[in-house]
Amino acid sequence: MRRIKEKKTEVSNAVVKRLPRYYRYLTELIKQNKLRISSTELSKLMGVTASQIRQDLNCFGGFGQQGYGYNVTYLHGKISELLGTDEGYRAVIVGAGNLGRALASSRMFDKRGISCVALFDTDEKLIGTSFYGKPIYSIKALKEYCLENNVDIAVLTVPKDAAFEMASLLSQCVKGIWNFANTELNPEEFPVIVENIHIADSLMTLCYEIRNEHSEEEI
Amino acid sequence: MRRIKEKKTEVSNAVVKRLPRYYRYLTELIKQNKLRISSTELSKLMGVTASQIRQDLNCFGGFGQQGYGYNVTYLHGKISELLGTDEGYRAVIVGAGNLGRALASSRMFDKRGISCVALFDTDEKLIGTSFYGKPIYSIKALKEYCLENNVDIAVLTVPKDAAFEMASLLSQCVKGIWNFANTELNPEEFPVIVENIHIADSLMTLCYEIRNEHSEEEI
Numbered sequence: 001m002r003r004i005k006e007k008k009t010e011v012s013n014a015v016v017k018r019l020p021r022y023y024r025y026l027t028e029l030i031k032q033n034k035l036r037i038s039s040t041e042l043s044k045l046m047g048v049t050a051s052q053i054r055q056d057l058n059c060f061g062g063f064g065q066q067g068y069g070y071n072v073t074y075l076h077g078k079i080s081e082l083l084g085t086d087e088g089y090r091a092v093i094v095g096a097g098n099l100g101r102a103l104a105s106s107r108m109f110d111k112r113g114i115s116c117v118a119l120f121d122t123d124e125k126l127i128g129t130s131f132y133g134k135p136i137y138s139i140k141a142l143k144e145y146c147l148e149n150n151v152d153i154a155v156l157t158v159p160k161d162a163a164f165e166m167a168s169l170l171s172q173c174v175k176g177i178w179n180f181a182n183t184e185l186n187p188e189e190f191p192v193i194v195e196n197i198h199i200a201d202s203l204m205t206l207c208y209e210i211r212n213e214h215s216e217e218e219i
Numbered sequence: 220m221r222r223i224k225e226k227k228t229e230v231s232n233a234v235v236k237r238l239p240r241y242y243r244y245l246t247e248l249i250k251q252n253k254l255r256i257s258s259t260e261l262s263k264l265m266g267v268t269a270s271q272i273r274q275d276l277n278c279f280g281g282f283g284q285q286g287y288g289y290n291v292t293y294l295h296g297k298i299s300e301l302l303g304t305d306e307g308y309r310a311v312i313v314g315a316g317n318l319g320r321a322l323a324s325s326r327m328f329d330k331r332g333i334s335c336v337a338l339f340d341t342d343e344k345l346i347g348t349s350f351y352g353k354p355i356y357s358i359k360a361l362k363e364y365c366l367e368n369n370v371d372i373a374v375l376t377v378p379k380d381a382a383f384e385m386a387s388l389l390s391q392c393v394k395g396i397w398n399f400a401n402t403e404l405n406p407e408e409f410p411v412i413v414e415n416i417h418i419a420d421s422l423m424t425l426c427y428e429i430r431n432e433h434s435e436e437e438i
Contacts, residue, residue: 016424016427016428017420017424019423019424019427020417020419020420020421020423020424021417021420023423024403024417024420025403047405082427082430083423083426083427083430084426084427084429084430085426087426087429087430089426089429097321097324098317098320098321098324098325099321099325101317101321102316102317102318102320102321105316105317106317106318108401108418108419108422109422111419112419112422112423112426114422114426152429153422153425153426153429175429175432175433176425176426176428176429178421178422178425182327184243186266193425193428193429193432195421195422195424195425195428197418197421198239198240198243199327199416199418200239200327200330200331201236201239201240201243202239202397202414202416203327203328203331203333203372203397203414204238204239204242204302204331205235205236205238205239205414206372206395206397206412206414207302207303207304207306207308207331207333207372207395208235208238208301208302208303209235209395209412209414210303210306210308210371210372210394210395210412211301211302211303211306213394213412214394
């Protein structure tokens with residue numbers, strides 16, 4: 001128990017944020033039947049330094065061998081494990097609007113070992129129907145459903161104004177909230193894990209780059 | 220010209236990535252009629268150190284005054300400008316599937332001064348219809364449309380296998396590609412700005428945190 005606790009505190013947030021990227025590249029390498037890869041090769045592929053790769057993977061006990069590199073399948077397996085893809089997590093989508101439905105129809109969950117089991121909404125026209133084989137239930141049944149069905153993750157796609165109240169409710173019945181509502185939920189205010197995602201931040205970064213590129217040309 | 224170029228190279232990628240977050244918080248402060256804020260207050264709100272805030276904003280000429288703090292509206296205006304929200308960018312969505320439609324229906328673009336003007340798809344049933352007031356055209360008309368209508372940004376939501384070819388085409392007619400296709404487009408391979416977004420990376424981070432939290436409890 002002590003060992004895991006120590007390991008957890010050693011790993012910086014920045015490294016954790018990079019793990020999903022390793023996961024994606026290793027998944028691709030497996031598809032290409034690549035058996036092993038050196039930190040140098042992996043660094044070229046991912047556009048980061050080999051030393052960063054070695055440092056990052058060392059945080060988790062370092063799975064490489066000098067002169068051999070990394071065994072792709074083994075490394076992929078270890079990172080999958082760290083990311084909980086073998087935990088059989090169950091997710092629900094709260095809010096069956098355009099975004100909720102887009103997420104429900106994507107293969108993102110399945111591919112990462114997560115079962116997306118149901119959607120919830122307040123719209124009477126949607127309640128009782130299903131989407132991509134997943135039932136849409138009334139939001140009134142959300143808490144009971146999550147507790148009875150051991151739901152781990154709630155994907156929050158409700159309007160901004162409803163986000164806080166809904167997150168408070170979800171804190172009583174899931175382990176983690178993936179927040180797409182266009183507002184920042186302060187993780188410290190909730191007793192469960194909260195991950196905020198702001199899609200538009202990435203759009204703004206693109207706009208910054210376009211503006212910078214073109215303001216040079218035009219002057 | 221030289222001055223802009225120098226300014227650009229000084230600003231690290233990490234700072235640029237944080238700008239949209241400043242933008243969001245400042246937008247909220249304006250809504251709350253907050254006129255000025257100290258770096259200490261802003262740091263508490265955003266959960267970063269006051270010194271990081273001062274450093275970040277210094278990169279852009281530092282808009283604060285000792286003893287007064289930052290003028291919220293002025294700072295918001297300056298950051299908006301850096302992020303190109305007053306440039307009147309025009310965007311199209313390539314791929315009118317569930318994700319493309321979710322993006323088309325969101326207010327994300329409008330709120331940031333971007334006009335989302337049309338969607339493009341290969342599905343004959345969709346071509347000629349419209350969605351949230353935006354026409355859906357054949358992908359065959361994409362290049363010509365973008366050139367004729369001065370489109371700046373293409374939002375790519377096509378399937379993974381079509382992403383590279385579509386990005387190559389778009390490189391001839393837009394300034395930037397916002398890539399949602401579940402594959403990493405290497406920005407070096409395209410003559411335009413490419414911003415890859417991987418929504419699922421954030422889901423994986425959430426799973427990592429859930430697993431770590433609960434593996435401690437259970438042992």
